[in-house]
Amino acid sequence: MEDTEDEYFEISAVARLTGISPHALRVWERRYGVVQPNRSENQRRKYSQPDIQRLSLLKTLVDNGHSIGSVAELSMDQLSERVENVLASRADDENLENHAPAGVCRISVVGKLIRNAVREAADKAPALSIVGEFADLTALTESLKEGASDLLIIESETLFPEDVAAIREAIEQQGIRRAIVVYRFARDTVVKPLDIRKITALRAPVDASEIQLACIADVQLALRSGEKNHDAEAKDPKIGRPNTGNIPERAFSDDQLIRISDISSVVKCECPQHLASLLASLSAFESYSEQCEDRSPEDAKLHAYLHETTADCRSRMEAALSKVLVEEGIEV
16 A cells, blocks of 8 residues: 555655754765655655654664665665664663663663654653663563663553563563553553553554653652652652642644644644644643553652643643644634
């Protein structure tokens, strides 16, 4: 099946997602044929998601000492394998079994589809650092030293009790603080009993914004649990406060956000589309935090804080989207 129009990305978006400058990208295409993007009617490059995945792997290898000419013709599987080896080697070189600086979350990633979202989240948040990307849990345990990772992000098409058991075993064996599992299909009887202090389950698909929020929540949990002689409220009266009930109503429904994304795809400015996507993620995490308040009494105050803070961010971004819609003359 052919890709649809909205599955393509222009060169400016590809540059933001991969970290490759438009100039370098054109040179790589012309000299090495790293990808072969389609062209629009006005001859603008149109990159597919597989193109972006390939370019991201190439950028990682080039950043770690490989020349583009030596890796340009490798297959996706070969590129993935080399990236895994590079990251595992770097983890050894940097002696990552030592504790990371306070407030930094070291992430290990298992699975291919979720990698780009995690990379994008890490690029946007200095508190997040990827220490390894692996094909499966076996590769992780064989390559990564104990104590080298704080957070495991793992994708799983299905989630069964034996999968949960394997994840628990891996994080205990590796000394990993917590895991986020991104799944597509699972029974409620498997997901609901999970202790979110150890394993958080997110239903796919998820984007970089959701991954970033979930990871930052992990950083806050770690800081909170590691405080000595002072509780969270003593350091920051906002953290740990109960939900005051001051949750602003949503200004845009899910249907409206979808319509905005569709409308903005035909206008020059991409801001409405980006804002709509961000608001969808914030609303999802807001709902997630609200549910977590009831699932774990020990962390109820923290999740109440996350719920209220996310709602406040969402309200501010809704105001920004409203202003953009007025400026662009878009009605929903």
